[in-house]
Amino acid sequence: QVHLVQSGAEVKKPGASVKVSCKASGYTFTTYSITWVRQAPGQGLEWIGWISPYNGNTNYVQKFRDRVTMTTDTSTSTAYMELRNLISDDTALYYCVTGSAWADFWGQGTLVTVSS
Amino acid sequence: DIQMTQSPSSVSASVGDRVTITCRASQGIASWLAWYQQKPGKAPELLIYAASSLQSGVPSRFSGSGSGTDFTLTISSLQPEDFATYYCQQANSFPYTFGQGTKLEIK
Numbered sequence: 001q002v003h004l005v006q007s008g009a010e011v012k013k014p015g016a017s018v019k020v021s022c023k024a025s026g027y028t029f030t031t032y033s034i035t036w037v038r039q040a041p042g043q044g045l046e047w048i049g050w051i052s053p054y055n056g057n058t059n060y061v062q063k064f065r066d067r068v069t070m071t072t073d074t075s076t077s078t079a080y081m082e083l084r085n086l087i088s089d090d091t092a093l094y095y096c097v098t099g100s101a102w103a104d105f106w107g108q109g110t111l112v113t114v115s116s
Numbered sequence: 117d118i119q120m121t122q123s124p125s126s127v128s129a130s131v132g133d134r135v136t137i138t139c140r141a142s143q144g145i146a147s148w149l150a151w152y153q154q155k156p157g158k159a160p161e162l163l164i165y166a167a168s169s170l171q172s173g174v175p176s177r178f179s180g181s182g183s184g185t186d187f188t189l190t191i192s193s194l195q196p197e198d199f200a201t202y203y204c205q206q207a208n209s210f211p212y213t214f215g216q217g218t219k220l221e222i223k
Contacts, residue, residue: 045152045160045203045214061211095159101207102150104171106159 002026004096004107011113012086019082020110022096029077030054033100036070036081038092039109046092050100051079059100086114118142118206122215128223133194137218139187139204148208151180151189154217155200163202164189194220 007021022034035050049060051070058070069082079096094110097103119142129135139149147167152160162171164180167187177192191198199222204215 044216045205047205047212047214059210063211101148101212102162102165103152103160103205104162106161109159 002098002105004098004105006094006096006107006110009111009113011115014087014114014116016086016114017082017084018086018112019080020094020096020112022079022081022107024077024079024098027098029072029074032098032104034070034072034079035097035100035103036068037095037097037103039095040089040092043092048081048094052100053079083112086112088114090114117211118145118209118213120204120206120213120215122202122204122218124218125216126219126221128221129194130223131194131196133223135191135194135220137189137202137204137220139182139189139215141185141187141206141208143209144184145206145208147183148206149180149182149187150205150207151178152203152205153198153200154203160203191220196222 003025005023010018012018030053033050033052036048038046051058053072067084071080091114096107098105121140123138149167151164154160163174168180179190181188202218
């Protein structure tokens with residue numbers, strides 16, 4: 001059974017960085033890409049990008065390309081997403097999901113609040 | 117970027133009803149379309165991928181159809197647990213994009 005467990009909620013000031021983790025279990029970690037999706041409060045879903053734990057290849061949405069870094073640690077089956085230079089519009093629930101085209105399995109989400 | 121437009125934005129229906137939700141892409145996406153269900157306070161769940169393939173474990177009352185620019189999600193006989201928000205998503209062209217969502221409410 002695929003299971004993704006994310007790190008806890010974060011509160012950050014504008015201009016700061018946040019790093020969210022996503023620990024995978026129930027499957028071979030290098031088999032599926034990990035995608036990050038976010039959802040602002042009361043809003044829809046937004047694709048951020050994905051990383052292949054197999055070879056480290058990444059594909060970021062242009063909007064985030066200058067501010068986001070996705071990494072993986074295959075020894076602990078954990079994926080990470082770091083978002084820098086946070087602004088209030090980055091306040092959202094951030095999800096890690098398996099897959100690079102379809103979001104097959106979802107983590108529980110990590111709420112990142114950006115507030116001065 | 118490809119724009120995905122869902123209609124209606126919200127719909128009221130009763131248990132046992134047949135409901136259809138439409139998703140239109142701003143350009144052709146072949147069959148690169150998925151549907152998700154999201155309940156309040158929960159992460160979305162994948163229902164349909166490749167326009168018409170049912171994700172494992174999803175009840176057969178859910179079905180998807182379409183190709184190119186026009187797609188539909190049909191729930192053949194609504195159950196109480198189906199009242200939720202539904203999103204379509206295209207995976208034809210990066211950045212992958214979602215529709216704005218359709219909220220299915222109890223009449």
